[in-house]
Structure formats: structure tokens, C-alpha cells
Amino acid sequence: MSSTSTLEQPIHFQTSPDQYRHWKLSFDGDIATLAMNVDPMGGMREGYELKLNSYDLGVDIELNDAINRLRFEHPEVRCLVLTGSLDRVFCAGANIVMLRSSSHAFKVNFCKYTNETRLGLEDAAENSGLRTLAALNGTASGGGYELALACERIVLVDDRNSAVSFPEVPLLGVLPGTGGLTRITDKRKIRRDRCDVFSSIAEGIKGKRAVEWDLVDAVAPLSRWDETVAKEARTLADAQPARAQKGVQLPPVACETVEDESGRTHLKYRYVTLSLAHAERTAELCIEAPDTGAQSAAEALEQGAAWWVMQAFREFDDALLHLRMNYRDNALVLLRAKGSEAVVRRTDALLAAGENWFTTEVRHLVKRVLKRLDLTSRSLYAIADEGTCFVGSFLELALACDRIYLLNDPDHEVKLGVTALNAGPLPMSNGISRLETRFLGTPEAVGAILAHQDKDSFDAETANELGLATYAPDEIDWEDELRLAMEERTSFSPDALTGMESNLRFAGPETMETKIFGRLSAWQNWIFQRPNAVGERGALQCYGTPNRPEFLIERT
Amino acid sequence: MAGIDYSQKIPNNVDLKSDKRLQRALERWQPDYIEWWKEMGPTDFNEKDVYLRTAVSVEKDGWANFSYVSMPEYRWGIFLTPHEKDPLIQFGDHMGQEAWQQVPGEYRNWLRRLIVTQGDTEPASVEQQRLLGHTAPSLYDMRNLFQVNVEEGRHLWAMVYLLHRHFGADGREEADQMLQRRSGNPDHPRILSTFNEPIEEWLSFFCFTMFTDRDGKFQLLSLAESGFDPLARTTRFMLTEEAHHMFVGQTGLQRIVRRTLEVMKEFPDADPAEKGAFPLELIQRYINFWASSCYDLFGAEVSSNSANFFASGLKGRAYEDKFEDHTALNQFKAVERFVDGKVVTEDVPLRNAMNEVLREAYIADNQKGVDSWNKECEKAGVPFRFYLPHHRFNRQVGEFAGLRFHVKTGEPMGEAAYQAMLEETMPTAKDRSHVKSLMVGVREPGKFAGWIAPPLRGINGQPVEMEYVKL
Numbered sequence A: 001m002s003s004t005s006t007l008e009q010p011i012h013f014q015t016s017p018d019q020y021r022h023w024k025l026s027f028d029g030d031i032a033t034l035a036m037n038v039d040p041m042g043g044m045r046e047g048y049e050l051k052l053n054s055y056d057l058g059v060d061i062e063l064n065d066a067i068n069r070l071r072f073e074h075p076e077v078r079c080l081v082l083t084g085s086l087d088r089v090f091c092a093g094a095n096i097v098m099l100r101s102s103s104h105a106f107k108v109n110f111c112k113y114t115n116e117t118r119l120g121l122e123d124a125a126e127n128s129g130l131r132t133l134a135a136l137n138g139t140a141s142g143g144g145y146e147l148a149l150a151c152e153r154i155v156l157v158d159d160r161n162s163a164v165s166f167p168e169v170p171l172l173g174v175l176p177g178t179g180g181l182t183r184i185t186d187k188r189k190i191r192r193d194r195c196d197v198f199s200s201i202a203e204g205i206k207g208k209r210a211v212e213w214d215l216v217d218a219v220a221p222l223s224r225w226d227e228t229v230a231k232e233a234r235t236l237a238d239a240q241p242a243r244a245q246k247g248v249q250l251p252p253v254a255c256e257t258v259e260d261e262s263g264r265t266h267l268k269y270r271y272v273t274l275s276l277a278h279a280e281r282t283a284e285l286c287i288e289a290p291d292t293g294a295q296s297a298a299e300a301l302e303q304g305a306a307w308w309v310m311q312a313f314r315e316f317d318d319a320l321l322h323l324r325m326n327y328r329d330n331a332l333v334l335l336r337a338k339g340s341e342a343v344v345r346r347t348d349a350l351l352a353a354g355e356n357w358f359t360t361e362v363r364h365l366v367k368r369v370l371k372r373l374d375l376t377s378r379s380l381y382a383i384a385d386e387g388t389c390f391v392g393s394f395l396e397l398a399l400a401c402d403r404i405y406l407l408n409d410p411d412h413e414v415k416l417g418v419t420a421l422n423a424g425p426l427p428m429s430n431g432i433s434r435l436e437t438r439f440l441g442t443p444e445a446v447g448a449i450l451a452h453q454d455k456d457s458f459d460a461e462t463a464n465e466l467g468l469a470t471y472a473p474d475e476i477d478w479e480d481e482l483r484l485a486m487e488e489r490t491s492f493s494p495d496a497l498t499g500m501e502s503n504l505r506f507a508g509p510e511t512m513e514t515k516i517f518g519r520l521s522a523w524q525n526w527i528f529q530r531p532n533a534v535g536e537r538g539a540l541q542c543y544g545t546p547n548r549p550e551f552l553i554e555r556t
Numbered sequence B: 001m002a003g004i005d006y007s008q009k010i011p012n013n014v015d016l017k018s019d020k021r022l023q024r025a026l027e028r029w030q031p032d033y034i035e036w037w038k039e040m041g042p043t044d045f046n047e048k049d050v051y052l053r054t055a056v057s058v059e060k061d062g063w064a065n066f067s068y069v070s071m072p073e074y075r076w077g078i079f080l081t082p083h084e085k086d087p088l089i090q091f092g093d094h095m096g097q098e099a100w101q102q103v104p105g106e107y108r109n110w111l112r113r114l115i116v117t118q119g120d121t122e123p124a125s126v127e128q129q130r131l132l133g134h135t136a137p138s139l140y141d142m143r144n145l146f147q148v149n150v151e152e153g154r155h156l157w158a159m160v161y162l163l164h165r166h167f168g169a170d171g172r173e174e175a176d177q178m179l180q181r182r183s184g185n186p187d188h189p190r191i192l193s194t195f196n197e198p199i200e201e202w203l204s205f206f207c208f209t210m211f212t213d214r215d216g217k218f219q220l221l222s223l224a225e226s227g228f229d230p231l232a233r234t235t236r237f238m239l240t241e242e243a244h245h246m247f248v249g250q251t252g253l254q255r256i257v258r259r260t261l262e263v264m265k266e267f268p269d270a271d272p273a274e275k276g277a278f279p280l281e282l283i284q285r286y287i288n289f290w291a292s293s294c295y296d297l298f299g300a301e302v303s304s305n306s307a308n309f310f311a312s313g314l315k316g317r318a319y320e321d322k323f324e325d326h327t328a329l330n331q332f333k334a335v336e337r338f339v340d341g342k343v344v345t346e347d348v349p350l351r352n353a354m355n356e357v358l359r360e361a362y363i364a365d366n367q368k369g370v371d372s373w374n375k376e377c378e379k380a381g382v383p384f385r386f387y388l389p390h391h392r393f394n395r396q397v398g399e400f401a402g403l404r405f406h407v408k409t410g411e412p413m414g415e416a417a418y419q420a421m422l423e424e425t426m427p428t429a430k431d432r433s434h435v436k437s438l439m440v441g442v443r444e445p446g447k448f449a450g451w452i453a454p455p456l457r458g459i460n461g462q463p464v465e466m467e468y469v470k471l
Ligand SMILES: [Fe+2]
Pocket: B122, B151, B152, B155, B216, B242
């Protein structure tokens, strides 16, 4: 029953350039080049070979690491060139055999992660001045072209052979899974009929026509390839003001995993703890602020990755990934935030002010981690009980949850409060703040809450009046109320919950980002389950085998 | 261009006269083709009259009409081997259904890719060989070179015909690109890398026609089985011409061997190289290079494309009718893989192993040539024997790509031992310069360069000393 609660080989998310198996990161002044060079035998598990620069989660973990490192360790870099090291091939997309032999839950989480990585690339371009150039030295198909689409500019080699393509529909009976269909229409704004044609031609479109249709920005012949890429990169870099010369090193996030005698697993970080009760399918996730913190932006920069807020949110991010990938039977997360209110407030002020590049960068990190939480398909309950401190950036954690349980009892102190960070600097993927999303129908409630900005925290009673509590039982009812809520939640269909929660979490405006995730869950994940893809004679199942697909012809 | 009667200019059995669409396409393409030939063909000999064979019909005697003609005036025709009655698809998932006379929509892209990949090799070889006329070892050999060249040109026509006739605007675009890609051009090279190396001397030319054209033969054989009937019929006709190309290669090498053996007999104590011939070991090194690089042309041992092509009935096996079962379903083939430093075999679904099936047939066919050269050695009483390099040796594609294996036994080797072996088994810089040093054109009818023996008989029953090319 609980086949996925613990994987044979747990996945780890910490890496660094000296450990990369699939990418080569090199620097030339303010231009960095990240060359994809996937080790065919370096897949995360047995059973598939990563041929032709096709990727699995391991490849993407390295990519994600590289992008984050560039933002923190190399603020001097103004342009990132993404290219491939293989002859005639840039990247063949996600590995088909890997997808076919993965469980549905893994596939969906794999796609989610790769989507977050690509959005991270776009976020870096927008917010870190890290301009991005996809230098397609060969064919970019499927996920390979989607990766390129996440860059600001795309140059394709014109060797009369190399093309960009979406072979998913014609060859595999599925959809491009990392936002490709959304980016060609909404980002590159290509005409829908051309998108239709493009997405139906397995071999793709190359050369002049690729430029004409705006699938790429430019093509260059092999003999002028290096020169063209260098020039394009130079132009992008030059248009970008310099940020800083010296960066901040990112040590690996350290985590100790402990099993206790009751069979619970504890992932212990310095500021974060994740405790999993496997039998109950619940987890407690706690983040705690320290008693002291940097007083100024300069001091924060000096502390670098050890600055508590940076470390805490990196740990939180790592814990979320473990939860998603390694503990997939978990149903419900009880989330608590604790620690010194004063330190959180001071830290939030530094993050909001953005006096130096580093504090700005850390704010974007916090923003991304919060988005990762928004997109985690677990029921999330914020538990504001005695000793918790949901203030500012920590309040965002509560606002990301599906419900907030608030202990409303004068004998037990619970702190909630707002800072400048609740007023917009940490937007959700719908582009607006969590408060705005929560109170879409009563915008005045947002004002009422934000009026408490820079004042002292408020108590449970006030918080409840302000609309921040889902339930606010007193001490006598608390435990029972919570137990019932947990038991009820874990009894529901996990699929229905995933669908319900992701419907309810993203009220308000639609953005490219929300469309990407929404369509991933609605369409791609649906198609991935259908017999026409994964049935015995489904296209994905048959691809590369002796069998040709046979389709059920009924249109849904 | 209107007004030219293409059906006169282009011998054909495809009713070109009444096919408006095809006429229009060819009107545009044909002048470009002639331009390409003048620029990229055997340029310096375009004015000369050459004793060439021209196919003028598919009748018994129609495919071999000999006359003197200047190459740009050659009548490149379009021929499909005539219909069997209502042909059926012979293999794959559509087996037993009527063969397609029109391109099936679901396979359009795959078919186009097959045709373009095959078609691209045809003009490529003309480009690779374009300077060889200057150093021909005789007028007989020069004529054979040009015969091969014009027929490769016709093979391009054959593929372009299919693209024009069956693939609409896309097909016309692909046809144009066939003339735009150029062998060895860094910006728009020919599709397969082997076809981008220039062929600068005649030993390589004979190796090319022996080994690379034979790859062509096996590709054509497997396409001749295609359920897309026009492709099957076109490639069947091409095979008759391809046979001549391999004849040129196999007998060319045989004549070189014979000449070396003569020199060895005459000067038993001398190095044949000093006497203006090619030592047998040097010839073997060239064989090792050419044969092994041709093994790569068949693709990876295990391939989903090959499974797709077979399943869909587009590309079969050579001589498909010799096999008992034509679905290749629920059958497996033991394919070699390299795991932890050892060669092991693994059963893979037969459809995915079609590349390997074709490669094995190809290697067996090569062996016949090797045997004929060894017969020369035997007759001369020389103990030397030629061999084919092992299928794992010197591979750049597939399971053994970049790995080190013994040229004869195929055993895995360490780097140092392998490099030492290469000195003995692959053409060296010294070999190359020796071969080049002997490349001097011989233009007197009936005379032959000192490194090659005359053929046993001339072309089309003509004497060996006929003036095959009028210079
Ligand atoms: Fe040919």
C-alpha cells in the first residue's frame, strides 16, 4: 500500500559544480556558459540511458543548482549562455524511458520541479539582471526546446539540419510538460495556427522559417556560430548594469535524518525540522527564527549564506523537496513558525529595503521558496498555537496554507503580525500578494491588516477578527478540533484533494506561470494517465518498442 | 523554361507528359540541378565526350544504352520498376494490406526523412569525387568514375521525383535543399558525416565504391521492400545501377592487388612501395578504415527508429521474402552490449534490432569481395590474406562508439595496446602520402598506371584500349 513512502534510493537535492555529472559551468568575465553534457550512464536510477542530452531529475537538480549559484556566487555575471556540448544535438528533452518507467506521482513531481527550475531562469533574468541566451548548437526537441523558451533569446545553428521541435503530440501522445505550449503562445506570442502546425511536426522547424515564425530569434551558420553566440551574449550583458563583483558562497544545506523508536522520521536542519508520522500520513514542518540576526544589509552580506533567513529558507526548500519526492504518501503538513519576533521584523525590514544586491537576492529566494510551498500538493494546515510567531515573512507561510488553525486563548500567547513583506514584495505566481489573493472579494480587509504594519504583533482574537483564522478554538476545544480536522483530511481521496487545493490556492489573475502549472495539472497530467498515452498500446508506451500505438477514438 | 518538352529530355515511365504538377516542379528544379552539376560535378570534364550508359526505358534492353555523351547533356531519367499486380505490403503491422500509392499521412514525415537521408548521399558522393578525373589511372577507369557520377546524379533525380510527386511544398523545399547542402561545407554539410570527407585518391575511391556504395545497396534493398509502392519501385530500379558501382570498387581493388602481386613476383626482395605499387598491408589498412566507418552508416544496434520504420511498413529487411515471419513481433535478437568492460549479449525485440540485421547482411556481402582478393593471393602463391575489420572495431556510432577493440578478434583492449595496433591497422600519414604520390593521370588509351592491372575486358564488349573518354 505505501509503496512510495520510502523510496529504495532517496533523492538528494544538494549539489555543487565540482559534483556535476551533466553540466559544465564556465566563466568569461561577466558572461557565464552552462553547457549541457549529460552523462548517458549517469541517470538517477537503473533502467534508462540518458542519450542525446536527454534529462532526468538528476540533470535538472544540477541545472537548478547552477542557476541559484549564479545568482548568489556570481553577481558579476550579466549574461548566461545555455548551450550543449554534443554534436548536432542541444537537448532531446526529458528521457522517454525514464518517464515511461516512473510512477505517475513521480512524473508529475518531476514535471513540477523542472517547471520551477525554468521559471527560476526567467526570474533570474527579470530580477537578478542575469540575462539569458539559449545557444542551440543542434536540435532542441521537446523539453530541450522548452528549456530554450525559458531564455530571453534563442539562437539556433543553421546547418540545414538542426531544428526546434515539439514531438510530444505526434510521437508520444502526450504534451510538452514544461510550459512549452504556454510559452509559444503567451511569451513569444506566436500565432495559434502556426503553433498548431509546429506542435504537430515531430521533426520540427529549422532555419529561416524558425525565425520567420519567431520560434527562435536568430539563426547562424556553423562557421559563424561561436562568433554569433559571443556577440549576442555581449549585447545582452552590455545592456545590463553591473551588480557586484564579489558573491556569496553557497555551502550545501546540511540535514540530519533520524528515525525514532515510534517509527517517525525527522529531518533536522538548523532552523527547520520536518517530522513525518508515516502511519498517520501527517508531517510537522517547523521553521524557527534565532534570537539574534544581522542589523544591517552590510552585516547580512558579510554573513552571506549563513545569514539566518537565507539558510532557513534554503533548508525549508530542501525539506519541501524531500517531502514531495521522497515521502509521497504523506497527506497533510502541519506548519509552525516560531522564534524571535524582533529578529523576523528586523530581517523583513532589510529584505524589503533591498539596500544591497544580496538582501534583494535573498528576498527573491524567499519568494521562490514560498511559491514552491504554494505548489506543493499536500494539504497544508498552519498551526498557530502557543509559542508560534507568524509575523511578516513567516505569516506568508501561514497564508500559503489551505487552512489556518489559531489557538484563541488568553492564557497561551500566539503572535501574528505584518511587515512590509506582506504588502507585495513576495507575490504568488498569480502576480499578487497572498493577502490580496485571500481577500479577493474584500480588498478592504487587506488594508485593515496592513494597517498593523510596523506596529506590534496582534493576538489571536484580533487575528481572528481580521479574517486570518480558519478556525480559532480555545484551549478546551483545540486538541479535539485539530484531531478531527486531521483525521477527516487524511481520509479523503488524495487526488481529489490535490485538485481541490490547487483550484482554491490560486484565486485572482491568471499569469503565464499559473497557466503553466494549471495546464500541467489539468491537461498534461490527465493525458499522462490515459490509455492513449500509457495504456498497453498507448503512444508513450509504444514509443521505441516494436509496437505501434492504437488509439481509443472517442474525444473527451 | 516553358516550352521545353521534359518528357523528351527526361526519359521516364511515370507519364511525365500528363503530370502538370510534376512538370511545374521539375521546370524549376531541373535548371538548378544542371547548375549544381556544372559547379559541383566533375567540372573540368564537362565538355568531354564520355562513353556512357543511359537508361532510356524499363524494358529488358532499355536500361543499358551506350553512346558518347558530354555529361551535362546526359539524359537523367526517372524510372520505376513496373508494377506487379496490386502489390501488397509485405511486412510490419500493415502486412497484407494494399501497398500505398500515395503517401499515408501518418507516416509522411518519417517517409520524407528516409527519402531525404537516402537522397542526400547521392549528390554528396558526386561532390566528394569531383576532382578524381585528373588522376585517373586510365581512360577506362575515368569512364567508370563518370558513369558512377552520372548515375548518382540519376539517383538524386529518383529521390527528388518522389519528393516532388508526393510531398507537396515541403517536398519541393527538401528537393531544393538537396542542391544547397554541400559535401564538406562547414555551414551546410551533407547529412551523414562520412559523406563530408573528400575523396582525393583512387585507392579511396575504389574502397568507397566497394564499401560505401554497398551500404547504399543494403539501404536500397530495405527500401525496395517498402509498403510505399513508388519508393519500392524506384529503389528497385536504382539497385541495377548500384551493382555496377560495386563492380567498379571490387574489381578496382582486385586489379590493385593483382598488380602488387605482379610487382612482388618481379622484385621478390623489394618493398612494392618502392616499385610504385601499394603494399598488401597498406591496402588492408585502407580496408580497415573504410569498412569500419561504413559499419556506422547502419546506425545504432538498438534503435526505436528502426522499429518504427519496420512496424509501419516503410523500411523492411533486405530480401524480406527470404524470412519466414514478416511481422518480427514477439521475436528477439541477441544483440551485443558492452557492460563493465565485457561484451555481453542481450535479447532485444527484433524490430528494434533491424539496423543490426541489415549490418550483418552487409558484412556477409563484403566478405565475397574479400574472398575474391584472397583468391588473387592464392593464385600468386602469396600467403597474405585480407580480412574484414571486426564489427566492434573503430566504431563512432552505437554501442561500441569510442571504445577500444581489436581489429580482428574484437576483444576489448587497453589504450596503449590499442594505439600501438592502430599504427599497424589504420592508414598512416606515410601511407597517405605514398598513395597520393602515385596519383598521376594516365590518358593514353589502353595504358594503365603502374599500381593497377588492366581489367580483363572492356565496357559493353568494347576493347580495353578503346578511347572511353575523348579528351
Ligand atoms: Fe546511389
